[in-house]
Amino acid sequence: MLSVMALILALSGSPIQSAAMPADVDVELVLAVDMSGSMDMEEARVQRSGYLQALRHPEFINAVKGGFLGRIAIGYFEWAGLVNEASVVNWQVIDDAEDAEAFAAKVEARPIGTRRGTSISNAIIFGANLIDSNTFSGARRVIDISGDGPNNTGPPVAPARNDAIARGIVINGLAILIRPSVSTGPLDQYYAECVIGGPGSFVLPVHEAEDFAVAIRQKLILEVSGVAPRPTLSLVAGEPVADCMIGEKLRPGFLDRVYPELDR
Numbered sequence: 001m002l003s004v005m006a007l008i009l010a011l012s013g014s015p016i017q018s019a020a021m022p023a024d025v026d027v028e029l030v031l032a033v034d035m036s037g038s039m040d041m042e043e044a045r046v047q048r049s050g051y052l053q054a055l056r057h058p059e060f061i062n063a064v065k066g067g068f069l070g071r072i073a074i075g076y077f078e079w080a081g082l083v084n085e086a087s088v089v090n091w092q093v094i095d096d097a098e099d100a101e102a103f104a105a106k107v108e109a110r111p112i113g114t115r116r117g118t119s120i121s122n123a124i125i126f127g128a129n130l131i132d133s134n135t136f137s138g139a140r141r142v143i144d145i146s147g148d149g150p151n152n153t154g155p156p157v158a159p160a161r162n163d164a165i166a167r168g169i170v171i172n173g174l175a176i177l178i179r180p181s182v183s184t185g186p187l188d189q190y191y192a193e194c195v196i197g198g199p200g201s202f203v204l205p206v207h208e209a210e211d212f213a214v215a216i217r218q219k220l221i222l223e224v225s226g227v228a229p230r231p232t233l234s235l236v237a238g239e240p241v242a243d244c245m246i247g248e249k250l251r252p253g254f255l256d257r258v259y260p261e262l263d264r
Helices: 002-011 015-020 041-056 058-065 097-109 120-133 157-166 187-195 209-225
Strands: 023-034 072-079 083-094 136-147 170-176 203-206
Touching: 023 041, 023 083, 023 120, 023 209, 041 058, 041 097, 041 209, 058 097, 058 209, 072 097, 072 120, 072 136, 083 097, 083 120, 120 136, 120 157, 136 187, 136 209, 157 170, 157 187, 170 187, 170 209, 187 203, 203 209
Parallel strands: 023 072, 023 136, 136 170, 170 203
Antiparallel strands: 072 083
């Protein structure tokens, strides 16, 4: 008799069953924020402030509420040569201003500090694993990654990007061009060709520190709403594509190692 009752409860959609099911959200969004050594402390503070302002802005809240389900799952971490696991703010559902404020407060409480190296690939791998291991079921799964330079340590970025896309994850980028490097070429082009990917993916450039907050808010709203902006990059026919290994090639000692991906 007990086994029959258990079967009836399972088939009837009881609270016991629903508690074990993944929580449905419009998007699973993880914010991967660059805190590499090329970011000075003032830039790091401005960037952190930009994320806090964006998360607390009414336009962001309205975008969340305007979704099909009206709620998202969001997580946060900071990275440099490796991911700073102490910076991780675990997944939280946001469906109103109070939830957004609670999440922003957790981010704000994290100490600000930069570290050596720039490994976009490690950030993508970590973000993809965060998404795959969470308890949510989103119509879309997105890694939102900021950065002010090309990948120069860790695995090559293109294979990491391609693996995440194959897992159904979209990668969007914020290319920080406040102090652009001539040696590595246009960073927004590098992000467009080597970092972002998936349906509707996009990269937004930031040229001035005062534009951080607006750019981050715009990016979050686009990601939550699922609307991609018009392409900002248009390549001239015959223009060379970005070198996805440019950061590694400029690193001291690069030629002393063997890189199969370069067919050496």
